[in-house]
Amino acid sequence: MELPARQNGDQLLKSGELVDIRRRLSAIAAKHDVATVIACAFDHRTRMLPFIVADVKMSPAGVRAIGSALVESGFEKTRVVLQQWNRNFRPSQMQIDGRLPDLFLASSMSLHTAEFRKMVQDVCRIEPSRRPLVIAGGSLCIYEPWEAFYTDPSGKDPSCIDLAVTGEEYVLLNLLEVLLSGRAGNEPLRQTFLKARDSGALDAIPGLIYPRTDTAGRVQELVDTGIQRLVGDLDELPFPTAGYSILETPSKAATLAPKPLPRREVRKFTxxxxxxxxxxxxxxxxxxxxxxxxxxxxxxxxxxxxxxxxxxxxxxxxxxxxxxxxxxxxxxxxxxxxxxxxxxxxxxxxxxxxxxxxxxxxxxxxxxxxxxxxxxxxxxxxxxxxxxxxxxxxxxxxxxxxxxxxxxxxxxxxxxxxxxxxxxxxxxxxxxxxxxxxxxxxxxxxxxxxxxxxAGLQVLMLTPSAGSKSFESTFESGMVYKSVAGKEVQAHMYDGNHVIACNAKHPWQKQFNILAAYLFFYNLIWLPSALWKKRKTRLGYKPFGMQLLGMYGLMHTIRRTFGWGLRLMFGRIKRWEETPAGPFPMRSPQGGVAAHARGKWAQPPCEQTKAS
Ligand code: B12
Ligand code: SF4
Missing domain, CATH: 3.20.20.70 (Aldolase class I)
Incomplete structure (x- = not known):
């Protein structure tokens, strides 16, 4: 099922609003000393062709955009940590300006969910009275927000984010404007959030999902404030320059460095x-x-x-x-x-x-x-x-x-x-x-x-993509694998490199076909020919460089997917019969259908009770 749209004529923000809100927030920010850490989840098991270099040598735009929006709104104490570069980062040990931040923002794509959850579990080790307000965002929250609200599928560990943003930078700025306007003195921002949530002050901000929890902190249901309004004119976006100035220096440490990556070193890493x-x-x-x-x-x-x-x-x-x-x-x-x-x-x-x-x-x-x-x-x-x-x-x-x-x-x-x-x-x-x-x-x-x-090649297996028209029918047709030879299909395997949805009689052939295609394209035969081509085409050394890169990437692709091919060859395949929709009931603030819900939760709450 695709994400629904807002009503015609109401899909876009008022012209100039993204600039105005930054101006309004800058005035408020001066009265609040807010420190923020933004972390980008990254599962290193996904490192292979065709993205082997772009995945770590191009700092992701999403977290930088959020960082730029905060800095341009006056929140200069902001740091962006990339798990691509800082795989040992532990949010429970983070300090910015010698103290715990007020806000911990975690960004994730669906395939990095495992690392995202580890970060959330870790930040939840900080005792609740001192814990920063924990907000998640990125394509995981846009397409499957419920996945961001649990870290332990067995339900024993209640560690959980406070809030998910299902939209872009405006939604976060809108939320901060509401929270900071209602903040009593210097109370912890998480405290302000809980009060705002309980008073219904968040319900008018489209693009948020917050949980209702029991006394032990376990999520009972999710409240979805609806589909965001989009910024229409992208010239209104904050300049991306600031995002580069707040990147954490790559390191093996669990903590943050006193200062961000020096300007002269930014290009080396990205x-x-x-x-x-x-x-x-x-x-x-x-x-x-x-x-x-x-x-x-x-x-x-x-x-x-x-x-x-x-x-x-x-x-x-x-x-x-x-x-x-x-x-x-x-x-x-x-x-x-x-x-x-x-x-x-x-x-x-x-x-x-x-x-x-x-x-x-x-x-x-x-x-x-x-x-x-x-x-x-x-x-x-x-x-x-x-x-x-x-x-x-x-x-x-x-x-x-x-x-x-x-x-x-x-x-x-x-x-x-x-x-x-x-x-x-x-x-x-x-x-x-x-x-x-x-x-x-x-x-x-x-x-x-x-x-x-x-000059280069990308071959991915057709894999169901959350939020697409064919997503649910692919699951319901029994095409998608739940486990193969006892190994569960995990989030990081929805990368197009693993065959995880297939009706062919011999799915292992599909897995090895991908390797064959890469081997056919990237190899020692075409390497000299790519160099020779430099004389004949206007592409310079690009095809040659791509051959070298491709062969290096192919080694990783073989290392990471060959075993899966063998499992497909010899193991028993268990398939999904319905679309996974998460463990939590979802509703709109008024008790109607939640805009981001899927499967049995994509109906009014009274019908959900019957369905479950
Ligand atoms: C560039 C790109 C890549 C680059 C990324 C390189 C890099 N390091 O940046 C490359 C080519 C490597 C890549 C690879 C893949 N990609 Co890609 N990629 C994109 C693309 C086209 C742009 C991403 C981007 O920078 N957008 C611009 C930024 C500003 O947008 P954003 O990241 O969404 O962030 C905004 C919001 O999400 C939000 N936000 C983000 N984080 C947070 C955090 C908080 C706390 C808050 C409040 C808000 C927030 O605010 C941001 C500003 O508006 C998107 C599609 C798209 N148009 O977004 C797909 C997309 C991100 N890719 C996708 C996928 C699936 C993949 C692959 C698995 C390949 C595949 N099968 O298609 C691989 C995975 C590789 C890996 N190991 O990670 C999917 C992710 C789907 C999902 N459910 O997670 C997307 C969304 C495309 C799609 N719809 O199918 N990709
Ligand atoms: S796959 Fe490419 S061409 Fe097709 S709808 Fe998506 S962005 Fe457009």
């Missing part, structure tokens, strides 16, 4: 900077939750603003490589051209900006072909690589204007313009490894893409 440029996509692939999350809105930053962000981040931190966090950058041709034209015309200290910075982002084959005459402009604007959702070239899985010839044409055009095409493929039950007389086979397609100029 040589790639992720940058928000657009949000949303006009396609409607049934396995993708993105259009619904964005309430079918396309949201943009202006070219001027994107250029200014690159200029500042390069100027402050020396970061030269950027990755747009777009869902589909070329989706609105006019806006894309506007950004490209602006970037192509800008300079940094007298040198054209495109000579200083390079960037890449995600697009589709269809939209790339629509932009064919602007690809030279894209190159001039600094674009050097584009990740294209090819999925299955024949369109057997989804048709979004890719097709075999069209894909090859788009790839060739990109290469001619010095932009490396990076195909993102999706392997699925109906796709053979090899085919004769047609292009349906996975290796046939990889070979075609390689010949058309693909």
């Amino acid at each position: 040589p790639i900077g992720s940058l928000i440029m657009t949000f949303g996509c006009r396609f409607a692939c049934e396995y993708c939750p993105i259009p619904a999350y964005n309430q079918r809105q396309l949201r943009y930053k202006s070219g001027e603003r994107v250029a200014e962000e690159m200029h500042r981040i390069f100027g402050h931190y020396g970061i030269r490589h950027f990755f747009g966090t777009d869902d589909n950058f070329f989706n609105n041709k006019q806006r894309a051209i506007q950004v490209l034209e602006t970037l192509a015309a800008k300079d940094h200290a007298g040198v054209p900006l495109h000579r200083r910075v390079r960037w890449g982002t995600e697009v589709t084959v269809h939209d790339t072909l629509q932009m064919r005459e602007y690809l030279p402009l894209a190159h001039k604007a600094g674009v050097r690589a584009l990740w294209l959702g090819v999925e299955d070239m024949t369109g057997a899985l989804v048709r979004k204007g890719q097709g075999e010839d069209k894909t090859a044409e788009a790839f060739e055009l990109l290469c001619e313009n010095g932009i490396a095409p990076m195909p993102m493929m999706m392997h699925h039950d109906r796709q053979p490894l090899l085919s004769r007389g047609n292009a349906s086979g996975l290796l046939n397609q990889v070979n075609r893409l390689r010949k058309a100029g693909a």
